[in-house]
Amino acid sequence: MPDRQNDAPAPESRSDTHPWRDLLRRWSEEWLDPVLHEQERHQPFPDEVRAARWLGSAGATPEELAALEARLGAVLPPSYREFLQTSDGWLDTTTSIRRLLPVRETGWLKDLDPELIDLSTGGQEHVDIPDEDYFVYGDDQDPCVVRTEYLTDMLKISHTPEALDVYLLNPHIITPDGEWEAWYLAHWLPGAVRYRSFWDLMNDEYRNFRGDHD
Template identity: 55%
Template sequence: MGYSSEPISEPTYAWRELLQRWSDDWLDPVLHEDERVEPFPAEVRAARWLGRAGADDGKITRLEARLGRRLPPSYREFLQTTDGWLNTTTEIDRLLPAGEVGWTRDLAPGMATWTTDTTLKISHTPDATATYLLNPEVVTAEGEWEAWYVAHWIDVVIRYRSFWDLMNCEYDSFRLAE
């Protein structure tokens, strides 16, 4: 039996805990069912989880090869926890699974003209009113890419140090809306 000489890395970000709280809050019928255009599917409510199974290392490696870059740690761990996610707020329809993530210039060329064509588009909203982007041009010492919240009704890009910071802020905003 062979063993890897590399140390086993523990998750740095508490994604499962955060996302489980978010799922429980969204799925509380007293608090949010009336905010949704259509209710969450029965299987989502039964599982009490708005996500999917996590992406395996092969899927993440293929995404990184397609992009030509290593993903930032917090986003990489997010994908390992859940390969896609339903609604973070009423503005964001879903976070994309690894197979649908891509450069803004390729997925939303019109958006790239007023942001930057080097950002990574990681969310989807049918009417394209709001989105989450990751900016590989601004990177922390830990390898985190700057995360952006962009919406047509605001004149600025709201910037966060990392995807983890963006999602925690979005969760806090979601909770305040209750």
């Protein structure tokens, strides 16, 4: 599988460890607040989740992560690997994404959900997108500017039954620090919202969850 270096500016440098536990703990507490958010969910969270105040699970072991990388034939991007070390899977991030997959269920999109590739690319004429248009992130990004040819090689890391909404990691675009580009593909988008890393995607989704965006 060909990897491609991202020529866009690298994100601001961070420490080797992303503060996943702090972020996910805040996210859990706010989701489980019955006044603020839990009533937005189709069903109440299980009793054991409420008792633990944690929407995730125990972290994946080094052996489990190594087995996943061997199965994929690829080294996981750092922020996603650290997420799995903190919690091997996750319940709802927002009302649109129902579940982040555990190690045992994570896999290539072409193997897990080929129909999604067909739905996202079917009938569309291939258009070459120059780097200067593609490598735009943040508020200036146009969700229509996507390279759909990448979908056949993407890693599927979430599942939402009966919906196109999904998080994907793109091994064709890799930053100098090893992060893969992350996509949020949704039924209501004309394309996808793209991020430099899984860490950036999840932080933006947390802000969306809290309603911090205008």
